[in-house]
Amino acid sequence: MKINHHPQAESLMSCSAGSMPEAFAAVMSSHMTLCPECQKELAFMEAIGVAMFDGIAATPVSGDAPVMALRASEAGDDAPVAALNASAIPEPLQRVIGTDLNAIKWKRVSPGVWQHVIPLSKTARGDLRLIKVAPGKSLPEHGHSGSELTLVLQGAYRDSTGHYRAGDVADLAGDVTHSPSADPQEGCICLIATDGKLQFKSLAARIFQPFAGI
Numbered sequence: 001m002k003i004n005h006h007p008q009a010e011s012l013m014s015c016s017a018g019s020m021p022e023a024f025a026a027v028m029s030s031h032m033t034l035c036p037e038c039q040k041e042l043a044f045m046e047a048i049g050v051a052m053f054d055g056i057a058a059t060p061v062s063g064d065a066p067v068m069a070l071r072a073s074e075a076g077d078d079a080p081v082a083a084l085n086a087s088a089i090p091e092p093l094q095r096v097i098g099t100d101l102n103a104i105k106w107k108r109v110s111p112g113v114w115q116h117v118i119p120l121s122k123t124a125r126g127d128l129r130l131i132k133v134a135p136g137k138s139l140p141e142h143g144h145s146g147s148e149l150t151l152v153l154q155g156a157y158r159d160s161t162g163h164y165r166a167g168d169v170a171d172l173a174g175d176v177t178h179s180p181s182a183d184p185q186e187g188c189i190c191l192i193a194t195d196g197k198l199q200f201k202s203l204a205a206r207i208f209q210p211f212a213g214i
Contacts, residue, residue: 003035005168011149012038016045022120023128023193027149027169030090030191034167089153093191097130101154101189104130112137126195133157133182133189141179146196148172155188157181 007015007028014020015028032039089099096118097104106114112134120128130153133139150170157164159178164170172178174196182188 003167008171021126022124023126024149027151027193029092031151031169033090128193131190135187136184138181149193151191153189155186156183157188
């Protein structure tokens with residue numbers, strides 16, 4: 001299956017620079033294991049960064065500089081390009097949720113919608129969770145108080161921005177309003193990172209929001 005939706009260039013640049021927040025980095029690294037195209041794009045950006053870094057005059061340090069240790073470990077390293085397997089859980093995600101989506105302890109949020117919150121480190125900002133939506137069900141229409149990065153792990157969904165299948169990424173800015181609708185046969189399971197609360201349009205969704213924690 002071909003991946004049709006990729007992260008924005010700005011997100012790839014942030015990932016390359018190592019400045020991406022933890023929740024978003026988790027989604028990005030998971031997508032990278034599935035997408036050879038983004039792997040190549042990221043490698044190109046990193047090569048530019050290395051060239052710029054090498055052009056900076058050296059500054060003496062009293063001990064080992066972590067960035068230099070990292071650079072040394074990368075020397076001569078050819079990262080393998082992973083083949084796309086739409087049914088597989090990306091390796092970075094396996095470390096925290098295991099290898100079986102069916103074994104996850106899902107919490108029901110509303111009829112046909114479940115979630116599983118993935119804890120971040122104590123100092124991390126933002127939110128990372130899995131969302132499972134039953135076939136044909138839709139999430140309430142909402143906007144965003146920040147950015148949202150979504151990776152489809154299984155199934156598919158459609159909204160005002162496009163049709164997203166396994167491996168696809170929706171990289172949304174805060175001004176996007178949508179109501180994702182799961183595939184009528186497969187439903188969908190997505191990994192979602194946000195750095196702000198969702199802004200639901202309906203009163204019922206807003207009342208329930210504190211209990212869902214989204």
